[in-house]
Amino acid sequence: MIERLQELGKEALQEIKEADTVKALDNIRVKYLGKKGPITEVLRGMGKLSAEERPKVGQKANEIREEIQSSLEAKTTELEEIALEEKLKEESIDVTLPGKEIKRGARHPLTAVVEEIEDIFIGLGFQVTEGPEVETDYYNFEALNLPPDHPARDMQDSFYVTHDMLLRTQTSPVQARTMQKHHGQGPVKIVCPGKVYRRDDDDATHSHQFMQIEGLYVDKNVRMSDLKGTLEAFVKKYFGPERSIRLRPSFFPFTEPSVEVDVSCGICGGTGCRVCKNSGWIEVLGAGMVHPNVLEFSGFDSNEYSGFAFGMGVERFALLKYGIDDIRHFYTNDIRFLEQFKRA
Amino acid sequence: MLVSYQWLKDYVDIDDLTVEETAEKLTRGGVEVDVLHPRSEGLEQVEVGYVEACEQHPNADKLNVCQVNTGEETAQIICGAPNVAAGQKVAVAKPGAVLPGGMKIKKTKLRGEPSEGMICSLQELGIEQKLVAKEFIDGIYVFPESAKVGEDAVEELGLRDTVLELDLTPNRADCLSMIGIAYEMAALLDREVHQPDCTFTAADQSAAEAVSVQVDVPEDNPYYGAKIIQDISIGPSPLWMQNRLTAAGIRPINNVVDITNYVLLEYGQPLHAFDFDRFGSNEVVVRRANEEETITTLDEEVRTLSAEHMVITNGKEPTALAGVMGGAFSEVQEDTTTILLEAAYFNSSRVRKASKDMGVRSESSTRFEKGVDSGRVEEASARAAHLLERYAGGTVLEGTVEDDFRSDEKRVIETEPEQLNKRLGMDLSQEDILSIFRRLQFTVETEGNRISVEVPTRRPDLRIEEDLAEEVARLYGYDYIPTTLPSGVTTPGSLSPEQNKRRKIRRYLEASGLHEAITYSLTSPEKASRFLLEEVPGTVMVSMPMSEERSTMRTSLIPHLLDTVQYNRNRQINDSSMFELGSVFIVESETLTQQPEEKKVLAAAVTGTWEIHLWQGEKKKTDFFVVKGILEGLFEELGVLDNIQFVPSSRKELHPGRSADIVLNGRSVGFTGQVHPSVEKEWDIKETYIFQLDLDAILAAETEELSYAVLPRYPSISRDIALVVDQNVPAGDVQRVIEEAGGPLLKQVTLFDVYEGENLEAGKKSLAFSLVYLDPERTLTDEEVTKTHDHVVSELTEKVQAVLRQ
């Protein structure tokens, strides 16, 4: 009987080995291990055996069963793995095909510049302050030390809407308004971004509407060296730590002394190139110490308080930052232009 | 201001500096040199030649065959200029010469005759046509007799020079003169200024016997001085003077006019020469013009004046518009022999008024407008007398006839080193400061720490201590100012809550797929009447617009966004999605009496394909719900979604069936929908969806504090419900009935199907909702849910006549 069992075992293992589907394995299981299977049959005949032989045959039968069982399991796992592999192979895709685009809008480059500058000055303790675009002559000019007949008014031909109201030509009136609100008490630390308007024909370098950011710092004992230090901190943050600034004397009616601020050219590093017109420097800001008349006009005692102010053109910063060649692009909103600033 | 580098050397020693170094010095000192114009660039081998013979070309009517001697040799040159003649001294470009523009001169043959070079016009030598003396405009240039044959013509014409073009700030009127620049340069370099020669020999006869001067309004004209110069012989001015005028951008005319212009450039003091024999009287009366009085100016224009204008008269009629332009009848002419030389100090506003009203900006008016040196008028006059004596044969009568109202008060500004250092953040000694004032040639007195600075009349821009601080800083050098940070109290920097929200809105819309656009605020009156949030009584109109298109401040952001859609469509970009956040300008009355309301508005325009995934065959067109979805997300972001309603709109610029008013807490705050197809046609755009919101109103609305709700610990029970209602019942109404009937247990209602058509009665539609019930405190029983759900169903039956669909 043991021989018979061994034979059965051999047969079964052979069949398992040859099986190539899970179904075939199931059939083999039923065939050999089922209640009507040959092993059960053999065991049924055990009654005829002697008491000595019985446990030996029984043990053998169990051994064979287990052997078949484990072989079946191993084969099943093997076949399942093959089947899974097949399935995955079928499921494979071309990973080089393009992904599904997530629709994203772009930040307007002028907004990107304004926010970046705002954030730098917020970091330096400034508040962001805004004011009206249709402004009174008083705030736009007079409070800024530009009386009606002042020659500097020629510098900025403006859009008047009534005899004493105009589209503001600069964001400086916000400074005057804010100082007034402080009732002669410092400190005042603000940056004022916004749209301004001047009578210019639109072309590649001129626009009748553009954006400015101006800043004002009024407190006791503010020195010109503070202006220089603050602007240097700003320039290094905005343009990069390797850049430096220089001041050149200039003139604005609302500051004295007044300066133009140049930043070292980022293209040539200061040795001179086409972008900086061979000077190594690029003009980026106007600034100065607040004129005592302006302080007094807005209720500050100019003996006690002093301050500095600065102003910059947002378009100019964007032109420099992104190498844009035509100021009109900012306002025509060509999708092909805007789309380029998704990561601005 | 154009400054000849060679000319500047007359007044200050700058031989050790290159022109570039000079320019850099000036620029760093505050007088910005905008451009350098090298005058002889590309100009080589041009010599002074003598035309020995000049004969008609045998084969060409308009050409001449000239024999030109250039010192060592005589060459044949064919010349087509009408004014060429034997005996002239001319500028000859020999073979090998290069002219401006790169033209190379070669030996050649013209109509069979050899030609070895070219006789040049001034234009060919790079001088602008408008600066060429009239007699030479249509032909070659002819040197004066004194020119030496064989000399370098470029040198003779003063072209070995560079012109510095200055970009002056309005405060530095002193630099509208060569001497002013010289003072500046001298201060920068700590050198001397060499003054021009102003000496002349006065005749015995006194000018006061020949003429009288009377000024009516002293404020208009604080000083008027007249000199009389006789025996004038009009002719060309010396070549060197012509060259310098040309370099400065002024065309040479004749010796008298050239001399007045020369002194104007030298001193910044405009002068005027009248032909005294034609003046019409021997009295000069300076007065305001009468209303409607006319003057024919020397450009032959008849100009009508008003009492705002100042004129020089002969006691009867105007002979000049003061400071702006002379009159025609008293103009210096070829036969002029006696001149009245005016040197005056006119009020800048008065001159500006006339210059503006007449539309004339002359070298003279520009200088008076910006302010001339009141202390140097007489000196300029004497300088002109010197030159007239020397170069126009003049005899200067003794004395100046004048009317003088100038104050002789000196302008003194006081300061202390401590004050200046405090302002600049520097540490200069009194000696440092005094040496700077000395370099500027300011007269200084000290008393202890106190410094009193007497400011010369040439620097009227210096008035207060801060002005002195600037002089010290710029001459000491801004590079030497240290960099410090303010030492005052530290304050936290921040955006206002509203500014923060605006940034949030921008970020949200960018992430939703909309690009930010920025359009112009100025628009046409027609566009300012379109797509308004609400009717407005008035608009902000520019008094003198540059064009109709840019005449009115916008009242809505939509028109320019639609323009942008159209602009892109014209460039084959049919899919565009943009938003703009900006102000509109609302006038609450019909006329503008106070500043308008500037309302912050958010708007968008979306058109074309919304989503696209080509190779997977997906494509979704923009529709109402794309834009509505963006808006709902936005309102959620802003914390107002629960209080927002979309109510069918009847705005005439929107599609009547595809538009909604947006209502917040019962008040309309905007609209959304498809642009009305007829309006789309008007703008030449395709199906476009827009929205516009009153951002001020939305940001002012109360929002719920964001706070955490405990996560449910008990299971929820979900029930679906399908209803049939009349087609015209809005789904939103049905949803509201469900929400109200569901009570506190109903946590969520989601519409998941809308169906009209087959299997449904005409005029009906089917809506399917999924309802989720939940009690955060305990497990709900089926019975409780059924009870509430039945109530929901009965409310639906009653309120919207819904029939439950089985």
Ligand SMILES: [Zn+2]
């Ligand atoms: Zn460079």
